[in-house]
Amino acid sequence: MSAGGAEAKEAPKYTKKDFESDQDVRWCPGCGDYAILSAVQKTMPDLGIPKEDIVFISGIGCSSRFPYYMNTYGFHTIHGRAPAVATGLRLARPDLKVFIVTGDGDGLSIGGNHMLHVLRRNVNVTILLFNNRIYGLTKGQYSPTSELGKVTKSTPLGSADRPVNPLAFALGCGATFVARTVDRNIAHMEEMLRRAAHHKGAAFVEILQNCNVYNDLAWNVMYDKEQKLQYELRLEPGKPLLFGPQDDRRAVIMDGVRPKVVKAKDVAASALWVHDETNVNAAKLLADLFAPDFPVPIGVLAAVTGPVYEEIMLDQEQKAISERGPGDIAKLLTSGDTWRIS
Amino acid sequence: MSETAAPAKGKSLKELDRAVVRFAGDSGDGMQLTGEQFTTESAWAGNDIATLPNFPAEIRAPAGTLFGVSSFQLQFGSQRVYTPGDRLDCLVAMNPAALKVHLRDLKPGGLLVVNTAAFDKRNLDKAGYAANPLEESTLAERYRLHKVDMTALTYEAIKDLPLGAKEKDRTKNFFALGLVSWIYTRPLEPTLEWITKKFAKNASIAEANTRVLKAGHAYGETAEIFAEHYTIEPAEMAPGLYRAMTGNRALAWGILAAAQRSKIPVVYGAYPITPASDILHELALHKRFRVRTIQAEDEIAAVTAAIGAAFGGAIGVTGSSGPGIALKGEAIGLAVTAELPLVIFDIQRGGPSTGLPTKTEQADLMQALYGRNSESPVVVLAPATPGDCFYIAYEAVRVATKYMVPVMVLSDGFLANGSEPWLIPDPETLPPIEIGFRTESAGFFPYLRDPATLARPWVRPGTPGLEHRIGGIEKQDVTGNISYDPENHDHMVRTRAEKVRRVAQEIPPTTINGPATGDLLVVGWGGTYGAITAAVERAQTEGRTVASIHLRYMNPLPPDLGQILREYRRVLVPEINSGQLVRVLRAEYLVDAVGFNRMRGLPLASEEILEAINQLVGSPT
Numbered sequence: 032m033s034a035g036g037a038e039a040k041e042a043p044k045y046t047k048k049d050f051e052s053d054q055d056v057r058w059c060p061g062c063g064d065y066a067i068l069s070a071v072q073k074t075m076p077d078l079g080i081p082k083e084d085i086v087f088i089s090g091i092g093c094s095s096r097f098p099y100y101m102n103t104y105g106f107h108t109i110h111g112r113a114p115a116v117a118t119g120l121r122l123a124r125p126d127l128k129v130f131i132v133t134g135d136g137d138g139l140s141i142g143g144n145h146m147l148h149v150l151r152r153n154v155n156v157t158i159l160l161f162n163n164r165i166y167g168l169t170k171g172q173y174s175p176t177s178e179l180g181k182v183t184k185s186t187p188l189g190s191a192d193r194p195v196n197p198l199a200f201a202l203g204c205g206a207t208f209v210a211r212t213v214d215r216n217i218a219h220m221e222e223m224l225r226r227a228a229h230h231k232g233a234a235f236v237e238i239l240q241n242c243n244v245y246n247d248l249a250w251n252v253m254y255d256k257e258q259k260l261q262y263e264l265r266l267e268p269g270k271p272l273l274f275g276p277q278d279d280r281r282a283v284i285m286d287g288v289r290p291k292v293v294k295a296k297d298v299a300a301s302a303l304w305v306h307d308e309t310n311v312n313a314a315k316l317l318a319d320l321f322a323p324d325f326p327v328p329i330g331v332l333a334a335v336t337g338p339v340y341e342e343i344m345l346d347q348e349q350k351a352i353s354e355r356g357p358g359d360i361a362k363l364l365t366s367g368d369t370w371r372i373s
Numbered sequence: 374m375s376e377t378a379a380p381a382k383g384k385s386l387k388e389l390d391r392a393v394v395r396f397a398g399d400s401g402d403g404m405q406l407t408g409e410q411f412t413t414e415s416a417w418a419g420n421d422i423a424t425l426p427n428f429p430a431e432i433r434a435p436a437g438t439l440f441g442v443s444s445f446q447l448q449f450g451s452q453r454v455y456t457p458g459d460r461l462d463c464l465v466a467m468n469p470a471a472l473k474v475h476l477r478d479l480k481p482g483g484l485l486v487v488n489t490a491a492f493d494k495r496n497l498d499k500a501g502y503a504a505n506p507l508e509e510s511t512l513a514e515r516y517r518l519h520k521v522d523m524t525a526l527t528y529e530a531i532k533d534l535p536l537g538a539k540e541k542d543r544t545k546n547f548f549a550l551g552l553v554s555w556i557y558t559r560p561l562e563p564t565l566e567w568i569t570k571k572f573a574k575n576a577s578i579a580e581a582n583t584r585v586l587k588a589g590h591a592y593g594e595t596a597e598i599f600a601e602h603y604t605i606e607p608a609e610m611a612p613g614l615y616r617a618m619t620g621n622r623a624l625a626w627g628i629l630a631a632a633q634r635s636k637i638p639v640v641y642g643a644y645p646i647t648p649a650s651d652i653l654h655e656l657a658l659h660k661r662f663r664v665r666t667i668q669a670e671d672e673i674a675a676v677t678a679a680i681g682a683a684f685g686g687a688i689g690v691t692g693s694s695g696p697g698i699a700l701k702g703e704a705i706g707l708a709v710t711a712e713l714p715l716v717i718f719d720i721q722r723g724g725p726s727t728g729l730p731t732k733t734e735q736a737d738l739m740q741a742l743y744g745r746n747s748e749s750p751v752v753v754l755a756p757a758t759p760g761d762c763f764y765i766a767y768e769a770v771r772v773a774t775k776y777m778v779p780v781m782v783l784s785d786g787f788l789a790n791g792s793e794p795w796l797i798p799d800p801e802t803l804p805p806i807e808i809g810f811r812t813e814s815a816g817f818f819p820y821l822r823d824p825a826t827l828a829r830p831w832v833r834p835g836t837p838g839l840e841h842r843i844g845g846i847e848k849q850d851v852t853g854n855i856s857y858d859p860e861n862h863d864h865m866v867r868t869r870a871e872k873v874r875r876v877a878q879e880i881p882p883t884t885i886n887g888p889a890t891g892d893l894l895v896v897g898w899g900g901t902y903g904a905i906t907a908a909v910e911r912a913q914t915e916g917r918t919v920a921s922i923h924l925r926y927m928n929p930l931p932p933d934l935g936q937i938l939r940e941y942r943r944v945l946v947p948e949i950n951s952g953q954l955v956r957v958l959r960a961e962y963l964v965d966a967v968g969f970n971r972m973r974g975l976p977l978a979s980e981e982i983l984e985a986i987n988q989l990v991g992s993p994t
């Protein structure tokens with residue numbers, strides 16, 4: 032049993048079809064979840080992992096129905112607890128490739144605590160957080176990522192609580208891989224899924240997802256052709272932070288210790304901010320950028336290595352066994368202070 | 374009680390059947406350690422033993438206060454000892470607060486040993502004594518009072534050692550231990566050995582403790598005030614190798630035994646809580662058994678991690694006390710419907726809410742049986758003694774994996790920390806735990822059931838061709854596909870209940886302590902075993918047709934229980950709750966059972982159970 036991942040066995044040549052389960056997909060027509068499902072199914076063959084070694088764990092929500100549609104092992108658990116279930120699973124079975132599928136409510140409200148701990152422990156799991164800025168399954172209450180003043184059934188006069196930023200949260204928890212992608216950007220989503228799945232440790236991917244029924248076009252800044260052109264900032268390692276239309280390229284640079292948007296032609300090449308995924312401090316600044324004052328970064332904000340919880344735990348176990356042999360209950364029972372009565 | 378005199382070194386040596394001793398002092402006085410060592414010495418002497426540690430909830434309660442008093446009680450005897458004892462034969466009070474809190478439990482004429490040095494103005498004030506009780510005549514009239522300046526005698530014994538005043542002061546509990554060891558003729562060897570091992574790296578401390586222990590012993594032998602001391606013959610116990618066992622350790626070791634026998638790893642998820650934390654501490658020591666412990670972020674994570682492990686084909690175990698079990702409720706329901714094996718330890722304590730964290734109670738039975746949303750039956754087991762925890766934990770794993778069902782174990786604070794001499798079993802004699810992961814893909818369905826147990830197949834992810842999805846949504850029987858069909862739900866609710874009911878196949882015939890028919894049956898469960906048995910045996914020797922049974926399977930109940938209940942005119946159910954099992958029995962069997970209920974955070978006393986028996990069947994004339 033290797034503590035690292037599931038790469039040991041040779042996987043057959045799969046196609047997307049091999050990962051489609053026989054269950055009818057029950058999301059609303061037009062829901063962004065369809066595109067994510069399709070992208071995940073499509074990238075699975077690239078992982079090179081036998082499908083019996085793959086497990087999808089989810090909580091509760093529209094997004095959390097996901098495992099039913101994957102022809103892998105799957106467990107649709109309870110609201111918010113998927114990270115804890117996955118932690119136990121990894122500890123029991125470090126040979127499995129484990130995905131967590133969660134929503135903005137599931138992962139950041141009821142399960143916020145578990146999300147914090149799975150990230151800080153750096154459990155080797157790939158976390159896909161479908162952020163539609165709404166509670167879809169319970170029919171449209173505002174969520175912890177909804178903007179301040181959000182009018183929903185439960186907040187007729189507008190919500191009074193400020194949203195949490197999933198990327199900043201993840202980085203604050205010590206996540207070793209943090210990325211953002213968009214349900215309508217298929218190619219980018221597939222690339223992010225591949226990157227995240229190959230990361231060793233907890234990989235956190237925020238997927239901006241459209242709930243066309245309760246929060247349509249919440250991410251219009253990434254859907255509308257014109258706005259997308261203006262605001263999308265593609266993060267690529269070694270490349271400067273440049274965005275906007277060709278005739279109006281802009282750059283994000285550091286002005287002292289503050290990010291600032293300037294016209295690209297006004298900046299010397301040496302003053303550009305060049306993206307470095309291993310710089311977690313920079314990632315924390317990037318995480319907070321958003322339209323309209325800043326561009327919207329998509330891509331891998333941070334990817335660093337860190338000690339993996341279950342590897343440490345299992346190393347301790349291996350060491351104990353190799354030094355002193357496997358446990359022997361008969362010996363343990365008679366160890367220490369005993370006395371004989373005849 | 375037989376008392377035969379036998380002279381020794383000019384002092385008379387009397388033989389007793391049993392004695393109840395309590396060491397009480399400040400939390401900082403080392404009373405738990407003193408009690409534990411005295412227990413080990415008594416075990417060496419071959420006596421049967423039951424112990425009751427009792428300590429404040431505060432970690433460092435202010436010195437000298439009433440609520441900072443910590444105590445350790447034990448009963449040891451030459452015959453079966455079922456309980457730590459109701460009334461004390463000997464009380465050691467290390468300070469005024471200890472005297473104040475514990476004096477009421479000392480028998481009239483009992484031995485009272487006090488450390489006079491601690492009876493200064495400050496401590497007397499803190500204990501609420503207007504005047505020094507040691508200077509009044511009542512104490513000496515009522516009890517055999519021995520005023521000993523333990524502090525001064527301790528200092529004297531080690532005055533030449535290079536230790537600070539604080540370190541010297543800290544050894545005085547060994548003076549008390551040495552003295553009481555002399556009083557009850559306990560061997561000092563185990564304590565001397567313990568000191569050598571424990572303080573191997575600190576020769577001065579080892580020397581100090583050794584000298585003080587011996588000084589206490591010598592003091593008993595030479596001081597004029599002690600005219601007599603006592604022996605207790607070794608008890609007639611089943612032959613074999615024994616060890617002292619506490620309930621929490623026994624639960625942990627039962628899990629280790631199950632891990633070894635089943636050959637699969639264990640994941641134990643827990644969030645620290647009194648009195649369950651020691652199970653986590655103990656299991657964390659035994660990585661060689663492939664037991665993986667997670668100190669989770671909360672109780673919900675602890676149980677869901679265990680469920681994740683079970684999904685992965687490991688033994689998932691979680692442990693907590695009542696408040697934590699309340700948090701786990703929703704997840705336990707998931708294990709019920711996902712039909713995964715799961716073992717849950719509930720080490721009950723006084724409640725509601727935070728309640729009495731360090732005190733015992735049996736008030737989680739209803740929570741275990743019904744404390745979840747909707748119909749979510751689980752198997753419930755309850756150990757009767759600290760040592761029984763070993764077998765119950767093992768049985769919990771065996772049943773959980775055989776029936777693919779959650780099993781809750783109801784221990785309690787008394788069993789958890791109490792210890793008894795335990796006949797070490799041969800692990801080979803434990804029933805096998807046969808784990809048959811399904812690997813055959815032909816004809817596979819996730820909810821296809823074994824006809825005998827109704828268990829669904831357990832499949833390890835990683836098995837080719839058996840990829841499947843399960844979850845908390847209602848599913849169609851056999852296929853496991855999501856189903857909202859009304860008839861199917863009705864069928865599944867009944868099936869999950871029937872699966873638990875079938876565990877009755879595993880229950881051995883109920884042991885009846887006493888006549889098979891008669892005037893009264895006393896029905897108990899959990900940690901009250903000793904008190905009930907002692908009371909019932911007394912009633913029997915007094916000539917009444919009284920019997921007792923002690924339930925270890927709380928759900929399902931033993932198949933022969935209904936018949937047994939009908940063989941007696943009356944049924945009495947003593948519990949440390951307001952009447953939970955008695956309700957279940959009345960509801961299940963339509964018997965007019967009555968409860969005997971006390972909720973003081975303490976074990977039931979056998980005397981009060983005897984009184985309750987007498988009230989129902991009439992006192993002996």
Ligand SMILES: Cc1ncc(C[n+]2csc(CCOP(=O)(O)OP(=O)(O)O)c2C)c(N)n1
Binds near residue numbers: 110137163
């Ligand atoms: C303990 C518990 N509380 C509440 C619910 C109801 N509930 C189900 S999903 C959900 C919110 C889901 O929101 P999100 O995670 O954003 O998922 P989405 O449906 O938007 O994909 C809530 C409140 C529940 N299932 N369990």
Ligand code: SF4
Binds near residue numbers: 059062168241
């Ligand atoms: S409610 Fe929204 S998130 Fe849920 S399935 Fe429908 S569109 Fe998708």
Ligand SMILES: [Mg+2]
Binds near residue numbers: 135136
């Ligand atoms: Mg949502």
